[in-house]
Structure formats: structure tokens, C-alpha cells
Amino acid sequence: MEKQPMYYGSYLGLDKVLDAQHPVSFQPGNEPAHDEMLFIIIHQAYELWFKQILFELDYITGVFNKEKINDNSEDMNLVRHRLHRIIHILQLLNKQVEVLDTMTPLDFLEFRNLLTPSSGFQSKQFRLIEARLGLELDNRHHKDYY
Template sequence: MKPVHYADYLQLDKILGAQQTESEQHLQPAHDEMLFIIIHQAYELWFKQILYEVESVNAIFQQPSLQDNSPELQTIVHRLQRTVTILKVLVQQIDIMETMTPMDFLDFRDMLRPASGFQSWQFKALEARLGLQFLQRHGQEYYISQLRPEQVTLIKKIESEQPLISLLNGWLERMPFLDEQGEWWARYTAVYRESLTDNEKNNLSAFDMVFGSESMDGRQLSAKASRAALFIMLYRGYPILQLPFQLLNVLLEIDEQLSTWRYRHMNMVHRMIGSRVGTGGSTGKEYLKGAVDKHYIFKEIAQLTSFLVERRKLPVLDRQTEQRLGFTASS
């Protein structure tokens, strides 16, 4: 076997030679441009890794059968937890970027036009893989306008495939317990309604829309999938539901970290350029604010917490269901 050298394995000649500053080419060297390039190159490498993890998760979900307590589900949860950890690093990198002052940035900013982070096709691909639909996007008219033709083709191909949220919906709909729990659902609905205050009882339409309507009507989780997800949240103490609960929870963490990154990015942009237009022609902070407010991918999972009730009020499951959930040993 041929010996492997550290520098060759990492192709360090390519990586360390990939920082060509525009300011030096204009014979006006700006010290902080090196930091600016390296930070964004690091972002793109992390985007590549996150895409790698999410695509592998989607491939597992596409299997015809995925057990609730299987090694495959453990792999899914593990890889999505890794994704959350990487997203936290992306947020922390903004601290490094903010060591650059607005005047430092102005030394080279105008030399970058029309380059912009909005041209990051990998980030758009990641959002699409997770399940951010075109109609949910802020600034749809601007969304792919800055991409190269081959990048637009790739993004559209990804958007035509099943994203993670859709695959999750199919998996939740296959949950075996709820098909036999019509009586339980009736009891739970009664308990939930009794738990509401007078003001909340005036707004029962949200409950009926999420769990009662068979029409998706712009939603990404069906009524059946939503009932299954709620069941997992309510009875997550049962052994067979612990991994499914971790899965739902890690998806909420992904949304939280993406939102935190967008928020920190928005504030950094405001700090650096104020209300000026971005180098790519966007409205800068105002565009980013719209994305912060709108680009929640797993919001329908988060919404389910509105329909929880106290543990002591939960309907007791029948013995057969408890046995199948792994809480009581079979007799």
C-alpha cells in the first residue's frame, strides 16, 4: 500500500493556494480580505458536509420499511445531531467575522461586486433538501436570479425530489399504532378541549385544521402524520418512541440553528453596511430579515406543542399497546 502524506491527502496545495484577494489584484491590498475569503470558504466546506449528511438521511428514509427502533433510525438521528453541531459552528464563525470593522470591510467591499453570499448554491440546495419550498421563500423573484445556469438546473432538480420533511411525513404515516387507536384519539381530543381556557376555546379551528382535515392544503405534514408526531411527543417515555422523539427534536434544533445563523448574519450585515444595498443587489438587511421571519422548515412540528396536555391527564394506553411500545413485558 502506498504511503499517504498528510499534505497530499488533504490536498493542501490546492486549499492553501485558493485565497486570491481582489484587493491585491487591484494593487490596493486590504488586510481583512484574507479573513473574509477564508471564512466563506469554510462556510462552503461545512455546507458540503451538511448536504452530505442530509442526503444520506434522505436515502435511508427512502427505504420501503424503516423500523422505529432500528439501527437505521439511530443513524438518522446521529447524522442529524452532527448537522446541528456543525450549524452551531457556523453561528460561532460570525464572531470571527465581526472582528472585521465596517471600515476594514470598505477597504475591499466594492471590488467584490456583484459577488454575494446570495450566490451560494449549496445553501439553497441544503434548504431544498430539508424541505423549504419555493412558495415558502422570501424574495422568490430574486431567489435564483444570481446563479449560473448549471446551478439553477441543479437546484430545480433537487426541488423536484422528495425533501426530508416529505420523507418524514411518509414515515410518520406508516406508524403502526394509531390505526388501531380511534378510541384513544377520541379520548385525547376530549382531554385537550377540557384543558383549554375560555379564550383558547374560541380558537379550536387550528386543532381541527391540523388533525381533522385530510386535505394537505399547503401543509407539509398530513393530519395522519401530525397525529403520529403528537403521539410520539406525548408518550416519548416508552422505549420504542424515544428514538422517534429524538428525531422530531433534532429537526426542531436544525430549524433553531438555521434561524440563529440567519439572525446573526442579518445583524452582522446591518453592523457592516447599515441600510446599504448588498453587493449582489439585494436589499441587504431587509432581505435577510424577511428570510429570518419566513424560512422555518419544520414549523409544523413546532406547532404541535400547542396541542400537548399534562402527563397526568394523558389517556391511559391499553395493555396490548403498552406491550408493543416496550414498556410492559409480554406475558
């Protein structure tokens, strides 16, 4: 069987990713709000990065769940490397807020009423990250969302 070529778009599933933005304000009967697309893309990017953080945490907890850990092992070197990667991702996510800040409160209000009761606090992956890092339910912000 001959190996099929792997192209950039198909490898990354870009057809699905780039077709995953459906602004509610663009639906018939609503006034299109330009910045809703920005809002969706920023939050989808957050969710993709959360997925990567969870992937890194899975590896790290797998190492820490071993019966014995050698401090000088390659596993521990990879744990350090992957924790460092998580730090960089979190820094990137903080930086991403600057892009979101280009949307004014009035721009957000053009479509906010269409999103009820949606909230970023409902992000399942964010809650999984909190849990895997040991944050107890009683200490979580807006714990009533889950």
C-alpha cells in the same frame, strides 16, 4: 504493487485548499485590503461545512426513502446521530460569525466594491440545503439571486 504512503497534506489536498484564496484587492492596481483574506477563508469554511451538511442529508434522505423503516434499526440510530452532527455544525457556523465580526464595516468597505455583484446569497450549497430541508422558493430570502 507496493502501497504508497499517505501523508497528511496530500490526503487533505492542502496544496489546493491553501492555494484557493485569491483576494481581488491584492491584484495589481488595487489597494490591498488585509481583511479580504479573512473574509475569503471564513466563507470557504462555510462552504466546506455546507458540503458536509449535504453529505449527511444525503444519507438521511436515503434512509427515509426506503420503502420500510424500522424505528429501532441501526439506520434510524445513524439518522439521529447524523442529525445531531448537523446541529453541531450549524452551531459552529453561528459561532464563526464572531470571527467575521472582528472585521469592522470600514474594513469590509475597503474591498466590497471589488466584489460586485457577488453575494453570499449566491451560495449554491446553501440553497441546496434549504431545498433539501423543504423550504419553498417563495419563502426563501433574496430568492431573486437564483
